[in-house]
Amino acid sequence: MAGVQRRSALRVISAFKTVSESATLVLASTPPIDLLIRERQEVYLEYRENGDINTRGEIKRTARQRLLTKWQERWDADTSGRWTHRLIPNLAEWCSRKHGQMEYHLTQVLTGHGCFNEYLARFGKREDSACLHCGYTPDDVKHTIFECSATRAERMQIKELGVSRDW
Structure with a gap:
């Protein structure tokens, strides 16, 4: 599943296939599939055990924050995509931006692959x-x-x- 996710993200950001998986997913603002699965599982289990319609949004926000924390730790520890990390050190800030879309030339600048x-x-x-x-x-x-x-x-x-x- 991770391979399919990477190929999709490469196309979303118009990147060369030599761009690392971690940098590709960051630029596409797409968390790694294993973290997404874990997030969905946490939301489901928490809602099933303790949730009602009034707490569902809070459960989702908390799970998303945990996902971002785990993804940030992974991004900081990764040895690939360091140029991209230098330009985009904070995932939460990047993923919550309200402007800008990825395109071919911007992807080259943000990855160094081009x-x-x-x-x-x-x-x-x-x-x-x-x-x-x-x-x-x-x-x-x-x-x-x-x-x-x-x-x-x-x-x-x-x-x-x-x-x-x-x-």
Whole structure:
């Protein structure tokens, strides 16, 4: 079931298949299937034993909070998807956001898996990992977004908007 969930999440966020399962599920705001099953089981058992129509919502909220706590612990301990974790450290905040949808280019930036020469060279699609614009090696997502002269204008626009974050 986890494999089917991962493939579905990859399509939802328009990601390459090389993106880790943990990062894929985070970007899709989809908790791992085993935690979802456990959450549903907890809600069912608690409602059956102690619930009435007035407490069902509270039972669900409590179970969801436990799920998010377990998922956050798993996300923090995982060794894959670390670039994505660096950008999205807090799952509850990410999953409860009220704006923004995932799309192909945003997914590449948030995962580091995409049209960056370092990534392409790793899979034999490029001879070297140097940046085509400035020659810096390696041309990875960090270089492209935060350092490359080709993206300086976009960085300045973001800075003028007052958006800053220490990465």
